[in-house]
Amino acid sequence: MRVTEHTNFDLVRENVRKSKERMEGLQRQNATLKKLNAPSDDPIGAAKILEIRTDRVNNEQFLNNARLAETFLSNTDHALSELSDLVVRAKEIAIGQSSGASANDDTRKGLAEEVKQLFLQAVSTGNRRIGERYLFGGYRVHEPPIDQDGVFRGDGGKMMVEVSNGVYLPMNVTGPEVLGVTVQERPREGDENSQVNRTPAGHTGSEESSGTNIFDELQRLRISLLTGDVDSVRGTLEGLDEVHGKLIAARAMVGSRIQGIQTATNSLERQNLTQANLSSSLEDADMAQVVADLAKEETVFRSSLASSQKLIQPTLLEFLR
């Protein structure tokens, strides 16, 4: 085989080029701490990373949603517990005043005043809000849902939140659901259409209550006490029981929703952790490996330079002096 100067020099050039190219690649990993710097480094991994990034940003939002819903729901729970205490007190009064032993018109008049206070308290609890939003107003979040006569001004709208991918929970309970109030009809243009129903958004407040509502029952009790009609005082007991039962059921529902949110949150956090691991294994460089490879590559480079020196140096001319 003929070996010419070109062959020699090309060999040297090529070795140096390849070695430097490899070193540059390692150097880049070293500087960026990433082994995936462009999609072509690992096309499938790159697409996967984008997917994971989207998921992580979404999950972050879902966690925020869940926190918001949890706050809203635990405030709702407090309000419901206050209302149920209030109803219990009303029941005590009704039972006490309907037996007749220690009750007379005077006690009933005095207690009627207390029931009025209970009524006002119920209205104010029904108008509880966090931030700018009323808890029981449905979609009409900006106006007090209960007016001074105990008439419901809100609607039955459920505000859904997405607590994890595709999982929607209502973060509010509605007046008709828990207070037994009826939605006042307002003129409305056509809603409800196919597009909107693609996601499980809440339904509109056309829901009818079963007739008893906390405000009406309290008013009834007060009037019965004022008029001194023992039978009608006794008659309010059934309604109050019904109202109380509704409140208890509502608290159970709120409690289970909070639990559902916590489960979703836990699983989101776990998911975030596994995905962080996955994306790290896809894009982060193994630094120990990079440094070791770099050292190895440097040795290769040096020895290729050393052998090049031997290859290039002597020609016949040096011996012809």
Add this chain to the structure above:
Amino acid sequence: MGVNNVMQTGRSGLLAAKSGIATSGHNIANANTEGFNRQRVQVNAEATESKNGPKAMIGRGVRDVRVNRVNDEYVEKQIREGNRNLAFTEERDVSLRQVEDIFNEMSGEGLNRVMTKFFNEFRKLSNDPDNEAIRQSVREASQAMVTDFHRIRKEVDEVRKHIDSRITGYVREMNALGEELKELNLKIKISSIGGASPNDLLDRRDIVMKELASFVDLQAHKDNEGSYVVEIKGGGPFVSGTVSSKLHAETSPADEFGKVDGSLDIRSESSNSPTVTQSISGGKLGALIETRDKTLSAISGRMDEIAFNLAHAVNEIHSQGFNRYGQQGVAYFKAPEQIDRAAEVLELSDAVRENINFIATAAQPDAPGDNRIALAITGLQGLKLMNDGKSTLDDFYNSIVADVGVATDRNRSAMNQNKDIVMQLGKMREQISGVSIDEETTNLLQFQHTFDASAKVIQIADEMLKTILDLR
């Protein structure tokens, strides 16, 4: 045989040695010349005149001093092909790297991020539909997304323009090379008439052929006069002996092969068809055309699809919602009418751009807490809107990124392979035609010795003549 003849024999030896030394000198001088083939002096022994009777056939030195180049045509041909493949992959690598940069979100913003942000701003809005500040940031995120669609379209178009300017340059270079090849064919024909081998012209012609072959797939053979006949595959005859044709790059409307309106078409003077853009292949031109009309057109088409489907899906929901003025039917995007160039023309609707109160969140009027429309819009993120209901917007976009990565990666490994092949062929060529300084030095010494010895022959002949003249 006369003494004079001996002197002539010596003289022919001197001449041959001198040619040898000159040729070695030429070789050494061109040791680094690209495409140079080492040259060798070839001589024949001068036939004897048998005047002295059949028993003593005495030689008369050398004759026919010829200088030939050492060259293997088959290796040359392989190098041309190897070079064409290498040029193809190298040219494609340049453009693909530019495309990859457009979609490189590994360290920075990109459509994937802004699209995620768009949906999550709507999620925030669904938590608090009446919030002014969130409405503001929903609009900003939407504008950022629209801008990124424009950016990608624009950058893809820029790569396309860059490719067109390279096509113009390459066509010009090819025409110049065709012209030169034609002239070289003629010069070589004339020089060869006397039987001499015009080595350095032949070398130059090989280089021209090699360069020409790097642009496009060619078919080449030599006619019976030794002139090259070159035909562009799918593009008609280019150079035929001493006649050459030309290529032209001209702008033209879009075609059905993916060429967009206003980018360049290639026309061949010698071809009957009005354009040869899609029929030629290989080499730098082939790479540019493939990247421009296949890769880039597919990418911008897919971006258009995303923009089109997203805009229409969002509008379909949004226009059913009620905004803060209790109005229904306001579009969110100024939706493109057709898929073609959708990513380029996508804009926010004038209403939404001018007034955030036009963003609709409610499915019923007079319900500031109603978030159903906003929720339905966020639901689009997980909906399979693309690819006939098989992929989500995200999946579809991510697959573009993956495809660009795969194309770049695959082309790069092909390029490295081609580099190795060309390297190997170059080594083969060097083994045959390359200049070795050691070898040439040895040759120099050898010819120098021959020169000395031939001079000695003349000297001796001279002395013999003297001796004879001195006989009295």
